[in-house]
Amino acid sequence: MTEQPVLDIPFPDAFQFDPSPTFEELRENRPVARVRTLAGAEVWLVTRYDDVRLVLADPRFSRAAVVRQGAPRVALAKPMPNSLTTTDPPEHTRLRRLVSSTFAHRRIERTRPWVAELAASLADDIAAAGDGADIRQLMALPLPIQVICHLLGVPYEDREQFREWTELGYSMRMAEAERVEQAMTDLTAYIAKLVAVKVANSSGPAEDLLDELVRAREQGDRLSEEELIAFGVNLLVAGHETSANQISSCVATLLRYPENWAKLVADHSLVETAVEELLRYNRFSEVGQLRVATEDVELHGITIRAGEGVMAALNSANRDPRAFDDPDSIDLARKENKHLSFGFGPHFCLGAQLARIELQESLLALLRRFPDMSLAKPALDLEWRRVLVSGLAELPVNLGR
Ligand code: HEM
Numbered sequence: 001m002t003e004q005p006v007l008d009i010p011f012p013d014a015f016q017f018d019p020s021p022t023f024e025e026l027r028e029n030r031p032v033a034r035v036r037t038l039a040g041a042e043v044w045l046v047t048r049y050d051d052v053r054l055v056l057a058d059p060r061f062s063r064a065a066v067v068r069q070g071a072p073r074v075a076l077a078k079p080m081p082n083s084l085t086t087t088d089p090p091e092h093t094r095l096r097r098l099v100s101s102t103f104a105h106r107r108i109e110r111t112r113p114w115v116a117e118l119a120a121s122l123a124d125d126i127a128a129a130g131d132g133a134d135i136r137q138l139m140a141l142p143l144p145i146q147v148i149c150h151l152l153g154v155p156y157e158d159r160e161q162f163r164e165w166t167e168l169g170y171s172m173r174m175a176e177a178e179r180v181e182q183a184m185t186d187l188t189a190y191i192a193k194l195v196a197v198k199v200a201n202s203s204g205p206a207e208d209l210l211d212e213l214v215r216a217r218e219q220g221d222r223l224s225e226e227e228l229i230a231f232g233v234n235l236l237v238a239g240h241e242t243s244a245n246q247i248s249s250c251v252a253t254l255l256r257y258p259e260n261w262a263k264l265v266a267d268h269s270l271v272e273t274a275v276e277e278l279l280r281y282n283r284f285s286e287v288g289q290l291r292v293a294t295e296d297v298e299l300h301g302i303t304i305r306a307g308e309g310v311m312a313a314l315n316s317a318n319r320d321p322r323a324f325d326d327p328d329s330i331d332l333a334r335k336e337n338k339h340l341s342f343g344f345g346p347h348f349c350l351g352a353q354l355a356r357i358e359l360q361e362s363l364l365a366l367l368r369r370f371p372d373m374s375l376a377k378p379a380l381d382l383e384w385r386r387v388l389v390s391g392l393a394e395l396p397v398n399l400g401r
Helices: 021-029 049-057 091-100 105-109 112-129 135-140 142-152 156-169 174-200 209-218 225-238 241-256 258-266 268-281 314-318 352-369
Strands: 032-036 042-046 289-293 297-299 302-304 309-312 396-398
Touching: 021 314, 042 049, 049 289, 049 309, 049 314, 091 209, 091 225, 105 352, 112 135, 112 142, 112 352, 135 142, 135 241, 135 352, 142 156, 142 209, 142 225, 142 241, 142 352, 156 174, 156 225, 174 209, 174 225, 209 225, 225 241, 241 258, 241 268, 241 352, 258 268, 258 352, 268 352
Parallel strands: 042 309
Antiparallel strands: 032 042, 289 309, 297 302
């Protein structure tokens, strides 16, 4: 066993723009560190690029094991069993195959013109709001919520309800612990009801992804009711929360360093590489992606025992000088940007291309419409949310001209 001190994670300097210096300290001196999660579990934290990729992709580190009895927990909410994120191959491969064609690059690109139109109409709302407009409320949240509602077949009118459940599901506030469990129960019941309506109306053509999954099940594809509901919950939550946070973070980072905003205003063709660079640079999670070791694994002289949890710190890997030149600088034209913000290995983000389209099109709409946009508050005074997936609570801007 180890004599290492145990650090509490999130670190005390979490929930702000720049990554905690503790990540750099661990990366250099203690690449496999002992940490205590908010849920009280002691797990390992890996912070170097190569180790993060190993933990995410090596079958000796399991996602299915995170829902087993007694497994270490990172957050207040219990992870949902039978979902993409809580299965290993071959179950994971079977589930992923059922949705992979919907999210395939070519098919998802067909949504781009519609997402661009949506972004342009949200830019109208921002113009109407005038100086002080909150980009989080007027663009970063409504855009991905409308996209995922449309794709999945979830009524957009229900957004306030499922936003509240999602917020609680990711909460890192101990005081909310009891409400977190209720929120996840309510969200699951909501999706179960929606699926039941879709089953009752399944004689017509499929209009959305949940319809398609209902029909796949009726036509004999192996998919249990729990798995179908878990798909709905997983896609609804994963499909908007991270995109919303990243849209805000991308705009905020560009405006915090206005020379970068000006560079993009002058050359829109940089948007693709800029989005990748901002995804690398921005915070994504205050903790790391959890896996549980299924056998003893030796890493940097430390034995991770079977049954122990290991968190892969994506943000830290993205700033590892072993993998990126000058990792703490923003280079909007960075080449061969192998950031890990969408993960790596079998659980690589299913919605990565959709997220890229959302980020690129929302940025383009803002750059075209508000080339002189600036922060309405000093960057370091902006408030961050205390949740698992890092994000700003607000993003007020002045529109210029
Ligand atoms: C900028 C936005 C996004 C970021 C940064 C992001 C990030 C990630 C990451 C890091 C993972 C891997 C987690 C792990 O290995 O433990 C993941 C998985 C996933 N993401 Fe995303 N995501 C984003 C947007 C989306 C969108 C728009 C969808 C919509 C469908 C989505 C759906 C999923 C799903 C279903 C998984 C689980 C995949 C699996 O386990 O096979 N994500 N995402």
